Amino acid sequence: MRRRAKLAIIGTTVVALGAIAAPALANQSVGVSVGFLTAGPTGTRTLSVQDTRGNDLTATGAVLDLSGGSNSFVTKVIDSNAGYLNTGYTVQAMMSNLYPYNGTAFTSCNQLIQSKQLTLSSPSGLLNLSGITAGLTPVFSLSGNLASILTGLLPAGSNGIISNQTVQGTAQSLSQGQIASGNAGNLFGSTLASVLGQLPIQPAANPAGGSFNSPAQDPTGANCNNGNNATATQVPIMTGTTDPTGLISDLNSVILSATNPVTSNTPTAQDLVTALYLDPNAVLTMVCQKLTVACGLLTPLQQTQILNTLNDNLLTAPITLVGGLTGQSGTYSAQPGVVINTQGIIPGGYRGTMTVTLVTN
Amino acid sequence: MRRGLAGVFVGILTLASALLMSAPAGAVQTTSWGVTPAPTSQGQRTSLAHPADGSTVHDAVIVYNRTAKPITVHLYVLGTSYTNGVYQFSPPTTGLAAATTVGDNFVKLSGYQEVKVPVTIRMPRGIKTQTLAGIGAEASAINNGSLSIMEQLVVLVKANPTDHFVPAPITKDLFPWALIAIVVIGLAGGLIERERRKNKSGRSGNRWRPPLPAIGPS
Numbered sequence: 001m002r003r004r005a006k007l008a009i010i011g012t013t014v015v016a017l018g019a020i021a022a023p024a025l026a027n028q029s030v031g032v033s034v035g036f037l038t039a040g041p042t043g044t045r046t047l048s049v050q051d052t053r054g055n056d057l058t059a060t061g062a063v064l065d066l067s068g069g070s071n072s073f074v075t076k077v078i079d080s081n082a083g084y085l086n087t088g089y090t091v092q093a094m095m096s097n098l099y100p101y102n103g104t105a106f107t108s109c110n111q112l113i114q115s116k117q118l119t120l121s122s123p124s125g126l127l128n129l130s131g132i133t134a135g136l137t138p139v140f141s142l143s144g145n146l147a148s149i150l151t152g153l154l155p156a157g158s159n160g161i162i163s164n165q166t167v168q169g170t171a172q173s174l175s176q177g178q179i180a181s182g183n184a185g186n187l188f189g190s191t192l193a194s195v196l197g198q199l200p201i202q203p204a205a206n207p208a209g210g211s212f213n214s215p216a217q218d219p220t221g222a223n224c225n226n227g228n229n230a231t232a233t234q235v236p237i238m239t240g241t242t243d244p245t246g247l248i249s250d251l252n253s254v255i256l257s258a259t260n261p262v263t264s265n266t267p268t269a270q271d272l273v274t275a276l277y278l279d280p281n282a283v284l285t286m287v288c289q290k291l292t293v294a295c296g297l298l299t300p301l302q303q304t305q306i307l308n309t310l311n312d313n314l315l316t317a318p319i320t321l322v323g324g325l326t327g328q329s330g331t332y333s334a335q336p337g338v339v340i341n342t343q344g345i346i347p348g349g350y351r352g353t354m355t356v357t358l359v360t361n
Numbered sequence: 362m363r364r365g366l367a368g369v370f371v372g373i374l375t376l377a378s379a380l381l382m383s384a385p386a387g388a389v390q391t392t393s394w395g396v397t398p399a400p401t402s403q404g405q406r407t408s409l410a411h412p413a414d415g416s417t418v419h420d421a422v423i424v425y426n427r428t429a430k431p432i433t434v435h436l437y438v439l440g441t442s443y444t445n446g447v448y449q450f451s452p453p454t455t456g457l458a459a460a461t462t463v464g465d466n467f468v469k470l471s472g473y474q475e476v477k478v479p480v481t482i483r484m485p486r487g488i489k490t491q492t493l494a495g496i497g498a499e500a501s502a503i504n505n506g507s508l509s510i511m512e513q514l515v516v517l518v519k520a521n522p523t524d525h526f527v528p529a530p531i532t533k534d535l536f537p538w539a540l541i542a543i544v545v546i547g548l549a550g551g552l553i554e555r556e557r558r559k560n561k562s563g564r565s566g567n568r569w570r571p572p573l574p575a576i577g578p579s
Contacts, residue, residue, distance in 0.1 A: 043405070044388045044395070049510050056392055057510040066507045073510075085387060087407045092447050098507065204446065219509060220501070229450070229497075230439060236447040338508070350507055355499070357513040359448050360389050360407045 109224035135327025415486035
């Protein structure tokens with residue numbers, strides 16, 4: 001009996017230890033669920049690597065030929081459907097060593113072109129942007145004296161004055177022409193530089209590039225064990241940083257143009273409602289909360305008078321934005337060049353792999 | 362009538378094709394495949410960002426094929442930092458990368474298929490600045506010319522500092538297991554106590570003793 005009790009105690013202790021250890025093991029248990037692509041808001045960000053004629057360099061048959069010692073290619077980041085959200089990007093590259101290749105197989109691990117003999121340059125002058133749009137939600141700052149309109153409804157002591165009270169507007173979208181001072185075509189060079197601060201995603205103006213000092217893992221089939229993707233030198237090609245602040249003046253201008261206020265730069269709440277920048281209920285709710293008035297007691301006439309009295313001087317109280325971008329579209333292209341330092345290289349056919357990486361920040 | 366039914370059938374097929382062609386929202390993709398954080402109740406995301414509160418987070422990414430041809434996407438965890446305008450990667454042996462696992466390293470996709478792959482992250486606690494890891498994804502390079510071009514997409518894993526005190530260590534993940542452990546230890550204690558009482562009552566007179574050898578004149 002005593003032995004059975006001892007066994008039971010040992011057994012339960014083992015089970016208890018197992019229970020304590022189980023969470024660690026539970027993390028290892030994984031499942032994979034499978035489905036097919038389904039519909040939904042379809043904001044996407046696509047990386048594309050092409051030759052200078054527009055052919056996809058990751059497709060069968062496309063060639064980036066370095067036999068002349070250098071070549072150029074194009075990397076594109078394409079934000080589509082104005083659905084991508086408030087996020088910048090970094091495009092960078094790593095390079096393997098290049099090994100002798102006879103057309104069907106790698107022939108040597110020793111007679112190689114080291115990755116550090118290849119240099120990538122990505123001049124900012126070859127950045128090219130197009131199809132830029134930005135989704136954003138403005139916040140208006142309304143002011144006005146409603147005392148005469150709300151006679152009998154205001155609580156004792158209230159002066160009926162609304163002063164710079166913020167009201168969230170409705171979501172808006174700006175086109176490239178509205179963002180980039182009327183430039184609806186490709187933005188590059190001095191044109192790009194002149195509108196850089198107004199863009200929702202601002203590409204870095206500094207030239208990128210550098211040498212591939214540490215190699216990425218060998219190309220498939222080489223098996224020379226000379227590189228590692230996790231320690232390879234990453235060379236920047238193109239970066240873009242989200243910054244919607246430059247869009248404020250653009251949207252201000254668009255709103256002024258659309259509302260055409262009688263008093264310069266000061267559209268009324270009704271002007272903004274008519275031009276679909278504001279929801280009238282949002283304005284009335286703000287007024288009722290601020291002045292402690294029961295909204296249900298407002299007559300239609302009073303509601304109209306409130307909307308016609310409150311206004312936003314967009315020069316002294318420009319719009320602000322709710323958070324960051326609510327959507328973004330655009331194609332951002334760079335044209336990097338790759339140059340091989342051919343000093344000491346034995347002539348022949350070589351092959352390596354360049355990995356182009358897109359990180360969404 | 363038959364022609365009408367055929368029209369409806371074609372319409373359904375067209376609609377189904379359109380549905381299948383749509384990429385998940387917030388997705389990062391190449392021209393042939395893509396990867397994206399699985400959407401949450403808050404909507405689409407572009408990274409796997411969670412508070413650094415010491416909990417174990419069960420998250421997921423969706424990997425999908427944009428073409429009709431089968432494809433295999435390699436998923437792996439990367440140590441990640443951002444320096445001088447570029448992401449530096451390292452083996453996932455330390456930091457947030459060491460605490461991150463993906464449920465499947467080689468995801469085989471048939472035409473237009475999408476697969477949700479679990480990601481488990483043991484979040485750190487008490488960090489002052491955001492720490493990063495990466496989930497790298499790549500498909501096989503197609504060997505062309507002197508340089509084969511491979512595309513790699515990286516979904517960032519972010520541990521964000523919390524602005525409030527995070528008590529240690531009983532996490533919600535540990536709770537059920539801790540409960541089981543307490544019950545089992547309690548049972549073991551009960552058995553020990555029962556045995557002890559039995560022994561005690563045996564010593565007081567009722568305990569069985571082996572018979573003594575007979576003693577008598579030889």
